[in-house]
Amino acid sequence: MKKIMAVNAGSSSLKFQLLEMPEEKLITSGIVERIGLKNSVFSIKFNGTEIEETFDIENHSVAVSILLNKLLEMKIIKSFDEISGVGHRVVHGGDKIAESIVIEDEDIEYLESIIDLAPLHNPPNLIGIRAFKEILPNVKQVGVFDTAFHHSMPEESFLYAIPYEWYEKYKVRKYGFHGTSHKYVSHRCAEIMGKKPEECNVIVAHIGNGASICAVKQGHSVDTTMGFTPLEGIPMGTRSGNIDPAIIEFMMNKKNKSAKEITNYLNKQSGYLGVSGLSSDSRDLVNAAEQGNHRAKLAIDIQAKRIADYIASYYVYMGGADAIVFTAGIGENATSTRENVIDRLSVLGAKIDRERNNCRRVEALISTDDSKIKVYVIPTNEEVMIARDTLSLL
Numbered sequence: 603m604k605k606i607m608a609v610n611a612g613s614s615s616l617k618f619q620l621l622e623m624p625e626e627k628l629i630t631s632g633i634v635e636r637i638g639l640k641n642s643v644f645s646i647k648f649n650g651t652e653i654e655e656t657f658d659i660e661n662h663s664v665a666v667s668i669l670l671n672k673l674l675e676m677k678i679i680k681s682f683d684e685i686s687g688v689g690h691r692v693v694h695g696g697d698k699i700a701e702s703i704v705i706e707d708e709d710i711e712y713l714e715s716i717i718d719l720a721p722l723h724n725p726p727n728l729i730g731i732r733a734f735k736e737i738l739p740n741v742k743q744v745g746v747f748d749t750a751f752h753h754s755m756p757e758e759s760f761l762y763a764i765p766y767e768w769y770e771k772y773k774v775r776k777y778g779f780h781g782t783s784h785k786y787v788s789h790r791c792a793e794i795m796g797k798k799p800e801e802c803n804v805i806v807a808h809i810g811n812g813a814s815i816c817a818v819k820q821g822h823s824v825d826t827t828m829g830f831t832p833l834e835g836i837p838m839g840t841r842s843g844n845i846d847p848a849i850i851e852f853m854m855n856k857k858n859k860s861a862k863e864i865t866n867y868l869n870k871q872s873g874y875l876g877v878s879g880l881s882s883d884s885r886d887l888v889n890a891a892e893q894g895n896h897r898a899k900l901a902i903d904i905q906a907k908r909i910a911d912y913i914a915s916y917y918v919y920m921g922g923a924d925a926i927v928f929t930a931g932i933g934e935n936a937t938s939t940r941e942n943v944i945d946r947l948s949v950l951g952a953k954i955d956r957e958r959n960n961c962r963r964v965e966a967l968i969s970t971d972d973s974k975i976k977v978y979v980i981p982t983n984e985e986v987m988i989a990r991d992t993l994s995l996l
C-alpha cells in the first residue's frame with residue numbers, strides 16, 4: 603500500500619488529493635486558493651469533516667509547506683516519508699511527451715521551452731512541481747499530461763491543412779486536451795461493459811466549462827475536438843469553438859482591435875456567454891431557456907448540435923461505436939443537454955431512456971435496452987488516473 607498525492611496547480615490555486623494506492627481510496631482532499639493574494643484560503647476534507655482556514659500564502663512553496671504540515675498536524679500522516687510519490691497534472695507536454703513521466707531537471711527545461719504552447723497553464727503547473735521538489739527532494743515527482751493520451755492520433759487527424767513548414771518549424775498541429783479524463787472515462791466504460799479497452803470503440807463527451815469530444819478506438823485516442831489550443835472544437839462556457847478563421851481579420855478591422863484582443867473575445871466572451879448574453883454557466887442557461895429566453899435556448903442548441911455533429915463524425919471515422927459517454931460538470935449533471943444531444947443521434951440508432959437519464963454525478967446507463975449504441979454517464983476522475991500513473995512509475 604502506498605500513499606500518493608495527486609496535484610493540480612493553477613495560477614493562484616493548488617488542488618490536492620492524497621490517495622491510498624492501488625486501492626484508489628481517497629484519504630484526504632482539499633484546495634488552497636488565492637495563493638499570492640491576501641486572505642488565502644486553505645480547505646481540507648478528512649474523515650467526513652471539512653476544515654477551512656485563512657492565511658496569507660505568498661507563493662506555491664508556502665502553500666505546499668502549509669499543506670504538508672497540516673497533514674502531520676491532523677495526523678493524516680506520521681511523517682513525510684509516508685508519501686511515496688507526487689503526481690502532477692500538466693496541461694501541455696508538447697510534441698515530445700507521449701506518456702506520463704518521472705520529472706527530472708531536463709524535463710523541466712523542456713517544459714519551459716514549450717511554455718508558449720500553453721502560456722496560461724504550464725507555468726503554474728511547473729511552479730507546483732518545483733514547490734514539491736523543494737520540500738520533498740527525495741520523493742519522485744511524476745508529470746501526467748493532458749495532451750499525452752492524444753499522441754496516438756494519426757497524422758490525418760492531428761495535421762492541419764496549412765503550410766507543412768508551420769508544423770515542422772513551429773509545431774503547429776492538433777494536440778488535444780482533457781486526455782487524462784478521456785482515458786479514464788473510456789477505459790472505465792470498457793470495464794463497465796465487461797470488455798477490455800482494446801475490444802471497444804467509445805466516444806467521450808467531456809462537457810464542462812471547457813469541453814471536448816474524443817474518439818477512442820480500441821483504447822486509443824484517434825481524434826479529438828480541441829486542437830493546437832483548447833479553443834478549437836465545440837462551443838464552451840466562454841469559448842467559441844470552431845469559427846471561420848477569416849472572421850478574425852474581419853473583426854479586427856471592424857472593431858479596430860489587435861489579433862490578441864479578438865482572440866481574447868473568442869476565449870472569454872463567446873460560447874454560452876457570447877450567444878446568450880447572460881451567463882457562461884449551464885445552470886443559468888437551462889433555467890432561462892425554461893422560462894422562454896430564446897438566446898439561452900439558442901446557446902444550448904448550438905452547442906448540442908455541434909456535439910452531435912462530432913459524435914456522428916467520430917462514429918463514422920471509427921467504423922461504429924459501442925458507447926457514448928458523458929462526463930464533467932455539464933455531462934454529469936445536465937439531463938436536458940444529454941437528451942438534446944442523443945435525440946439528434948436517433949439516425950444512428952441511439953436512444954435515450956428518459957427515466958434512466960434522470961440522474962446526476964453517478965455512473966449510469968442512460969440508453970434504452972434497444973438502443974444501438976449504449977449511452978453512459980461516468981463521472982470523471984483525473985486524480986485517480988494521476989495516482990495510477992504515478993504508482994506505476996515509482
Ligand code: ADP
Pocket residue numbers: 809810811812813839882883884885886930931932935936937962
Ligand atoms: P471545468 O472543470 O471545465 O471548469 P466543470 O467540469 O466543473 O468545468 O463544469 C462546469 C459546468 O458544469 C458549469 O457550466 C455548470 O453550470 C455545470 N454544472 C454543474 N452542476 C450542474 C447541474 N446540477 N446542472 C447543470 N449543469 C451543472
